[in-house]
Amino acid sequence: MNVSELCTLIEARNQTETVPMDKEVLCGYVCDLLSWVMAHGEEGMAWVTVQTHLNVIAVAALADMACVILPEGITMEQDVLEKANAEGMCVLSSGLTAYEICGRLSAQGIPAHG
Amino acid sequence: MEELFSISYPVAAADYASAGKASTDIKRRLKQLGVGGDVLRRVAVASYEVELNLVIHSQGGELTLKIFPDAAQLISADVGPGIPDLEMAMREGYSTANDEARSLGFGAGMGLPNMKRNADEFDITSAPGQGTTITMLFRLQQ
Numbered sequence: 001m002n003v004s005e006l007c008t009l010i011e012a013r014n015q016t017e018t019v020p021m022d023k024e025v026l027c028g029y030v031c032d033l034l035s036w037v038m039a040h041g042e043e044g045m046a047w048v049t050v051q052t053h054l055n056v057i058a059v060a061a062l063a064d065m066a067c068v069i070l071p072e073g074i075t076m077e078q079d080v081l082e083k084a085n086a087e088g089m090c091v092l093s094s095g096l097t098a099y100e101i102c103g104r105l106s107a108q109g110i111p112a113h114g
Numbered sequence: 115m116e117e118l119f120s121i122s123y124p125v126a127a128a129d130y131a132s133a134g135k136a137s138t139d140i141k142r143r144l145k146q147l148g149v150g151g152d153v154l155r156r157v158a159v160a161s162y163e164v165e166l167n168l169v170i171h172s173q174g175g176e177l178t179l180k181i182f183p184d185a186a187q188l189i190s191a192d193v194g195p196g197i198p199d200l201e202m203a204m205r206e207g208y209s210t211a212n213d214e215a216r217s218l219g220f221g222a223g224m225g226l227p228n229m230k231r232n233a234d235e236f237d238i239t240s241a242p243g244q245g246t247t248i249t250m251l252f253r254l255q256q
Contacts, residue, residue, distance in 0.1 A: 035222035038159055039231075051219050055166075058134030062141060062158040087138070 012094035026114030119181040125168040137162040156232040197240040
């Protein structure tokens, strides 16, 4: 499954218009503690978080993640989205809860580890 | 070992908005040199952790990348305040991060152990009242 298909699956809106959505999603993760994510982030990860500040993009990009998913209709500020666009990191905003998002990913066979 | 290339990045204390700039540039430069896959990701994670430690804990410092024919080295050197108990600092889950850092999702006490886990060689020296120096080596050819 690529990021574009994931976007449809979780009824999300793509917040980063200039980032291609063809990256393959290899695994899923949900966590709001960035220190923890740094230790457990993996390539191709779809990361669900309610954190919306600049460091989220840095963590996701440095770990070569596939995308960042914001649950419950949360959005990011424009300056954060500019950084996401610059780093080529796709940010999706979904109206679903983190629990529902993970449930859908899991039901489609997206594992915890890539 | 013959040093091929070296670059240093100043890192300011408490500058969360800029945190990650040095690590992002380090990753880009290594990529240009043909470093990829697991090694690139390990250097990227370790450099971000150490850069964040400078932002969260130090009074300012410098992150240096050195490239050798078969290895990359990261050196973080700050001007203080130094770590009183290195053994505790290396323990997973122990953190002295302030509320600002914690509110951003940092300060879980994962930084130093995560650096050690990702680097092929890890060395830290520190003393209260003096600076902390962290040196990490990553072998480029496995």
